[in-house]
Amino acid sequence: MSQEGFDKLKKECIDSGLCFECGLCAAVCPPKAIEMKHYEWGNNPELAGKCADGECTKCFRVCAAKDVLFGKTEETFFGRKRDMNTFEKFGGVIRFSATGCATDPEVRHTGVSGGVASAVLIHALEKGIIDGCVLAGWDEKEPWRARAFVARNRKEVLACSGSKYQPHPQLLGIREAYETGLKKIAVTTTPCHAGSLRRMMLEGDFAEYTGIIRLVISSFCAAHWALAGTRWLLKTWLGVEMEDVKELRYRTGTFPGTFRAVTKDGTVHEKAFVRSGGVAALGRFTPEECRVCLEKIGYSADLVFGDTWGHPGNFMSFDMTPPAKELLESDERIREAAAKGLSAILCRSGFATKLIDECRRDGCIKVFENTAEETEKFLKHVTSEKTDWYTPWIEARKRRGMPVRNYHL
Secondary structure, X not given: OOOHHHHHHHXXXXXXXXXXXXXXXXXXXXXXXXXXXXXXXXXXXXXXXXXXXXXXXXXXXXXXXOEEEHHHHHHHHHOOOOOOOOOHHHHOOOOEEEEEEEOOHHHHHHOOOOOHHHHHHHHHHHOOOOOEEEEEEEOOOXXXXXXXXXXXXXXXXXXXXXXXXXXXXXXXXXXXXXXXXOOOEEEEEOHHHHHHHHHHHHOXXXXXXXXXXXXXXXXXXXXXXXHHHHHHHHHHHXXXXXXXXXXXXXXXXXXXXXXXXXXXXXXXXXXXXOOOOHHHHHHOOOOHHHXXXXXXXOOOOOEEEEEEOOOOOOOOOOOOHHHHHHHHOOOHHHHHHHHOOEEEEEEOOHHHHHHHHHXXXXXXXXXXXXXXXXXXXXXXXXXXXXXXXXXXXHHHHHHOOOOOOEEEX
16 A cells, blocks of 8 residues: 555645645545545645555646646647637637526526526536536535535526635535446536646546546636635624524625525525625635636636626626627617626637537527627736736745746646
8 A cells, every 4th residue: 555646645735735625636536545624724635544555646646736737638628729829828728708698587597697607507418418517516514615516407506506605625526426327427617626627637547537527617716715704704794603504605696796694593694795895805815725826717628607797787897898788789688687797608629619509599598709809808807817916925935935836838
């Protein structure tokens, strides 16, 4: 029995402060010896059993905390590397860029912004393109704690809709999907988690897991704030102890969303999330692994969704006026839906582009394609945020001889 793999993982990725808590190391460990231990500040991979006999380095090889393989990922899964002479230099490979929303009122109502991610997953399930999807849901015993959830139908997809602003080992859901017999799955991730997923998919000896993955979806991500931040918001904003929460939503209702908690006695507690400074408040709980991350828009994912502030009806406005104007001038149902928010849509692979086209033809989403100029302006704005926020932290780590994340193009 050798701990070579875990020892390297611990030294280079965990104890170095680079681990982003995706849980893939635990998912691929043959004897399931790695456990994701919960703490207020996050989740830590720890050896809770004996490693596999012989020389096993699987846990280390799938980890993208230290090295992210953008170039190999783009060539292998998107058919080419990004064009460094265009906006792809900072936006990654992009085959299609659009703004849109779900047309189904129920899907629209439960979504954080445009609801397109839920609409696409429901379509894929109902058409047999996939037979399950790994989503971010809530723990049954601790309903304030986010966890991976394997959804198989519309109801389960909608139950998982909405952002989960806390770190959790999302990729553990891949092992659950495999062990329950699913054959074709979509996996939703944050940008960093998608990097680890692709490292696994680039390897040759993870076929049991890689063979069932049909689609990798990422959200835009500023950071995954420590669970202590959620506890602080509940206590300070709502006067609620976290252990008394029966149901939690970070953003629900009219865009850009209301922070809402239902306690065990049935009382509803809520406060405007973005307008009242919820994002800013959570920012003080940004963990160290997020402060070395410069990726916001899922460069490793087939399909990427995020908030777009480009609609005049939104709380904050970013100038992407042509599709916004077209949307405002369309029918009343779409106008009302758009007032709640829109989804930014980025397709990187041919499969993702085909799926979005199919969903649009099927009528489950309303989509307005962005011009190259609109795409460049939007992505330049979005991708510059992390560079502005976190470059000083990265430079400080380098100066002090501490490791940082390496991005390989």
